[in-house]
Amino acid sequence: MVKRKFKRGELLVENIIFLVLNVAFLAILVLFLINQGSGASALEDAYSKQVALTLDAGMPGTTILINFQSAKEVSDKNKIPFQDVLLIKDHYVTVKLSDKSGKSYQFFNDINVSTLRPEKDANGNFDGYYFIELRRKV
Amino acid sequence: MKINKKGDKLLSIYWFAILVIVATGVVIMVNVYYGSPYDVRQVESGILANHVANCIYFGGEVNPSLISSNGIFKEDFRDHFMNYCTLNFSVEGEFTQIPYYLEINFFKGIDSPTSVFNISEGNQNLKSDCGVDVQDKSKLSKCTSNSFFMKLNSNDVYFVKILAVVSKVNENTN
Incomplete structure (x- = not known):
């Protein structure tokens, strides 16, 4: 019997947090770019x-x-x-x-x-x- | 079998460190780009040269204040050139240099080597910036050279060369 590396719930939550943080980072970067252009x-x-x-x-x-x-x-x-x-x-x-x-x-x-x-x-x-x-x- | 999860946490730290480095790089690049003013001097010198050209010779007609009916250039035009051509090079501040230079030369015929009449106004020191061959020319003045043939009613032809130079380094560069 093969033991799973991660429990299903943990894998999903970690990935979601990772994606959300990346999207937040990109959003902040884009907002900064837009603000600078119209400064x-x-x-x-x-x-x-x-x-x-x-x-x-x-x-x-x-x-x-x-x-x-x-x-x-x-x-x-x-x-x-x-x-x-x-x-x-x-x-x-x-x-x-x-x-x-x-x-x-x-x-x-x-x-x-x-x-x-x-x-x-x-x-x-x-x-x-x-x-x-x-x-x-x- | 025990699974070591410490490696995952270490990877996250590196990942966020990379994000911070990338973000810092983007902020620096954007600030450098938007922090640089627009350099409009080349366009401005072109407009100045055209303005003078139109003042001297417009619609096929020579400015009557420039040359008399018997083909003699009027000194009064040179003395009051700025008024005749509606130009104003005055600057604010007692020790501020004039950021413009104009030079107009009139050559008789097509290939005459010496000018018969010339006008110069503004800061003569800027002329030396024209034709300098260096890699970074942003701190040098921008020059525009215009030339055209001018035909008088007497069928005499003059070759007119206009040099317009604009400095304004502080307003147009970092």
């Missing part, structure tokens, strides 16, 4: 540079609508008012998504940003877009 710092860097390059390439008379919805999600989490997320002053674009961070990037186009406002939807809430109007400097 405030990375988004601030990307948005400030995108807006600066858009302004560099812009010509007088251009109106630009920029999608800031991803940034709005992060700024809402960090309790930053959406109208304070994007600032354009003295040829610097500043994007701020949290109290502790913010990124500025210089642009060379000597153009007048005559209008810079966050867009609102029909209910008066910010919809995550910024409207920018460019005019020639007088």
Whole structure:
């Protein structure tokens, strides 16, 4: 008669615990990766540079609508008012998504940003877009 | 027959040690990747070069402030180039270097070796970064060179070479 190495119940419980721990580990890793990708710092860097390059390439008379919805999600989490997320002053674009961070990037186009406002939807809430109007400097 | 189960427990410890090592490695790699800023300088220098090109010669027409009707380049264009071409290189801070350099040369004809008119603005020290052959160029400025032929109403042809350089190393690299 051959003795079994393990009792049936022990084998199953051990394997289940092992699998659950592995799945938990992978889940934590994936969540960490997702969080890093949508972190405030990375988004601030990307948005400030995108807006600066858009302004560099812009010509007088251009109106630009920029999608800031991803940034709005992060700024809402960090309790930053959406109208304070994007600032354009003295040829610097500043994007701020949290109290502790913010990124500025210089642009060379000597153009007048005559209008810079966050867009609102029909209910008066910010919809995550910024409207920018460019005019020639007088 | 007794079965030694101590080996199973030892294996679990090694297994979790491996998991911790893998997790640490992934965290480090992700932080290195997302910790690096985007490097947009090459695109930016391209936009700068195009901006200047459009200022000088747009839609087949030469900027009338650049050259007079009898084909003479106007010094006033060189003196007020930044205003004419709506450029602003001012930086914040008293000791901050200008992160841009522009150089425009006009050559008469197709294969003239010397330029008849030239304009340069910005930080001249950045020009030496162009053409440097090293393995890691991330800390050097990014350069874009544009050239085109410019035909005047008098049928004179000039060869225009534009060099646009963008530094901004701190904002674009680690």
